[in-house]
Amino acid sequence: MTAAIRTGEYFITGDVACAEGALAAGCQFFGGYPITPATEIAEHIAERIPDVGGTYIQMEDEIAAIASVLGASWAGVKSMTATSGPGFSLMMENIGLGICTETPCVIVNVQRGGPSTGLPTQGAQSDMMQARWGSHGDYEIIVLAPSSPQEIFYQTITAFNMSEKYRVPVIIMTDEIVGHMSEKVIIPEAKKIKTVSRVIPKGRKDHFKLFKPGPNGVAPMPAAGQGYNVHVTGLTHDEKGYPVMSVEAQAEMMTRLTGKIKKNLDDIIITESYRLDDADIALISYGVSSRTSMTAVDEARRMGIKAGLLRLITIWPFPDDIIRKLAKKVKGFVTVEINLGQIHREVERCAGDKARAVLVGHPGGTIIPPDSVIEKLKEAF
Amino acid sequence: MAFWRIPFDADEIDVSQGTVHFIEERCKGCGYCIAFCPREVLKVSDKFNPKGYHPPMIIKEGECVNCHYCEIICPEFAIFSVEIETDTKESKEKHDGGDTDR
Amino acid sequence: MASVSGKNSQKLDHPLDDLIRTDRIPHIWCSACGIGTVFASCLTAIKGSELDLNNFVMVSGIGCSGRAAGYVKLDSFHTTHGRAIPYATGIKLANKDLNVIVFSGDGDLFAIGGNHFIHAARRNIDMTVICVNNLNYGMTGGQVAATTPYMAKSTTTPSGNPEDPFNLPLMAYASGASYIARWTMLHTRELTETILEALLKKGFSFIEVLSPCPVNYGRRNKEKSFDTMKLYQENTIIKNNADPSELDIDFSRKVILGKFLDVDKPTFSERYEQIYRPEPQ
Numbered sequence: 001m002t003a004a005i006r007t008g009e010y011f012i013t014g015d016v017a018c019a020e021g022a023l024a025a026g027c028q029f030f031g032g033y034p035i036t037p038a039t040e041i042a043e044h045i046a047e048r049i050p051d052v053g054g055t056y057i058q059m060e061d062e063i064a065a066i067a068s069v070l071g072a073s074w075a076g077v078k079s080m081t082a083t084s085g086p087g088f089s090l091m092m093e094n095i096g097l098g099i100c101t102e103t104p105c106v107i108v109n110v111q112r113g114g115p116s117t118g119l120p121t122q123g124a125q126s127d128m129m130q131a132r133w134g135s136h137g138d139y140e141i142i143v144l145a146p147s148s149p150q151e152i153f154y155q156t157i158t159a160f161n162m163s164e165k166y167r168v169p170v171i172i173m174t175d176e177i178v179g180h181m182s183e184k185v186i187i188p189e190a191k192k193i194k195t196v197s198r199v200i201p202k203g204r205k206d207h208f209k210l211f212k213p214g215p216n217g218v219a220p221m222p223a224a225g226q227g228y229n230v231h232v233t234g235l236t237h238d239e240k241g242y243p244v245m246s247v248e249a250q251a252e253m254m255t256r257l258t259g260k261i262k263k264n265l266d267d268i269i270i271t272e273s274y275r276l277d278d279a280d281i282a283l284i285s286y287g288v289s290s291r292t293s294m295t296a297v298d299e300a301r302r303m304g305i306k307a308g309l310l311r312l313i314t315i316w317p318f319p320d321d322i323i324r325k326l327a328k329k330v331k332g333f334v335t336v337e338i339n340l341g342q343i344h345r346e347v348e349r350c351a352g353d354k355a356r357a358v359l360v361g362h363p364g365g366t367i368i369p370p371d372s373v374i375e376k377l378k379e380a381f
Numbered sequence: 382m383a384f385w386r387i388p389f390d391a392d393e394i395d396v397s398q399g400t401v402h403f404i405e406e407r408c409k410g411c412g413y414c415i416a417f418c419p420r421e422v423l424k425v426s427d428k429f430n431p432k433g434y435h436p437p438m439i440i441k442e443g444e445c446v447n448c449h450y451c452e453i454i455c456p457e458f459a460i461f462s463v464e465i466e467t468d469t470k471e472s473k474e475k476h477d478g479g480d481t482d483r
Numbered sequence: 484m485a486s487v488s489g490k491n492s493q494k495l496d497h498p499l500d501d502l503i504r505t506d507r508i509p510h511i512w513c514s515a516c517g518i519g520t521v522f523a524s525c526l527t528a529i530k531g532s533e534l535d536l537n538n539f540v541m542v543s544g545i546g547c548s549g550r551a552a553g554y555v556k557l558d559s560f561h562t563t564h565g566r567a568i569p570y571a572t573g574i575k576l577a578n579k580d581l582n583v584i585v586f587s588g589d590g591d592l593f594a595i596g597g598n599h600f601i602h603a604a605r606r607n608i609d610m611t612v613i614c615v616n617n618l619n620y621g622m623t624g625g626q627v628a629a630t631t632p633y634m635a636k637s638t639t640t641p642s643g644n645p646e647d648p649f650n651l652p653l654m655a656y657a658s659g660a661s662y663i664a665r666w667t668m669l670h671t672r673e674l675t676e677t678i679l680e681a682l683l684k685k686g687f688s689f690i691e692v693l694s695p696c697p698v699n700y701g702r703r704n705k706e707k708s709f710d711t712m713k714l715y716q717e718n719t720i721i722k723n724n725a726d727p728s729e730l731d732i733d734f735s736r737k738v739i740l741g742k743f744l745d746v747d748k749p750t751f752s753e754r755y756e757q758i759y760r761p762e763p764q
Contacts, residue, residue, distance in 0.1 A: 050759035068570065232560045
């Protein structure tokens, strides 16, 4: 057992499991700001990160928190922050800076009911579109959605690994229910945990191009202080990192930024199928709602309805192809999510005229009971 | 509008000598180097640089005292002075490596 | 490489060319703008420190002064509007060997970024913050700022500014900075010495530098660049250790320049190490 990886079996909350996952992934910096229901992540990191040589700082607001996380990443360490809806809104501009400057980092949103202060202590999944489009401009982003404390532990590691591999901010969209529920979490031995770190450049420093992509579309990333004299700007820039205000430079940069995600969909998109092989109706769900959906599938099968579940672990980039293929096999889709139809619209888009898509949604505050899924199944199909 | 007054013991002091160098294409014609030169060595020239500004020119050869003020007030990195080593030393220009006031 | 003319002309580089990205010069700053002078002063101080150049980091926000990070040949970060200080805080806390300079403008550091300034000063984060104060938002065309004098004209206060400006050194003092000074860009020798001292100083250092914006501020307030210079020359007084509450900028009186505070106190990082990673007894 190392200081970072506390191998063993625990009964802990999703928030604490997230913090442990971050430390296991090698997180060395956490810029925090308290907000229900994400505070426990910051609290647990504040207690644990000194043991692994890292730093916790509580910043003056969420804008400062994400800015400090980006700065720390450029100083060469794995860094993260955690928040909920209102704080997530404040972070949006700097998430864009992170995308534009290809800065690896992890942002956790433990979702609660909104808009505005909304339901601070009760869960929702209503920031899913904000995670995709909340910052200005066009971009691609990686978003994961864990459904249990055990899964949040692993997905936090995956989030760090993807952020380091692709030099992108990665967002974990969990919710109050997963964040605050306590379950058994197994933390494996250190040697069984795979961690990825950014590729450090080699060779000459004088003509180094900070954003010149390597073979996988991602540029190696030096840290401040290593002699590369990097210039990092949120202005549209060329491969050297210099601002260039032209149509061509914008197109080239955007192709690079979106390409590294679009060209690696197979590696990034993770889904899980449950009783889907012979299903007539596919439930699409994620996070805590995928757990109640699983119960609904079992119940529907008992009643003779051939239902199955596609559980989205990666939400963005959206698994268009998987759902398009599925649309040719099934009669219909039921999207189950604690919002008024955010991912549902994506499912509708992918289903096209091949299959009907309906929503079992809820404005937030509690889970979606399996019964309401069953009712919808009976009513719609 | 000279920035410096003439010290009372100016005659007794061994004054250093300098040469002013221009990087004309960087100049934006603000005139600070001309206005604040304590020996009024410079004036606006008639020529245009590629940006359409008139860079300064030397009007009093040999009068520069290498105080570097033109160099450090210039917002454009467009002018600097280099000491001319006199009598006792070789009269070869030597780059001083950016030390502005020592 | 730049051509050089003059008597006995040789192909010589500007003494600061090794610290600037010469392939990006001329810079974007307008004729007679003082930012370039403050920037040059900062670079001279960096050289004068004789510290390892690889350990210097310059962080800027958005605005005219925020472009400085794009011209310095050091690790440099041009961040979001107002957020240079928290970004720099992350850099410093993640690598304590780096010497972090925040170079930005008054609008960036004290309006949109004001909250970050006071908290970084309170925490005594070990960094040097240089604020080029040109009394308005220059890059967006001359709007009123948190530093614009009472009754001064701007595009958004066409009949005069109804607000009072911040006294920046007083704010730094009240927030807990370790080192506070103010100069004008005309006082470039003093400024360079001050920046050098601040770079070598442990803790949060703040230097305010008054600098002309003839195109946007000056034009609307009947102040040509040389009028501003005249104010800097004639209506200023150097008074080290002045009472911070006297440091309002009002050129109808004498504007006070100098070094106002230089105290030693533990930084955030020192205290964090001491409390969270104490040396074994």
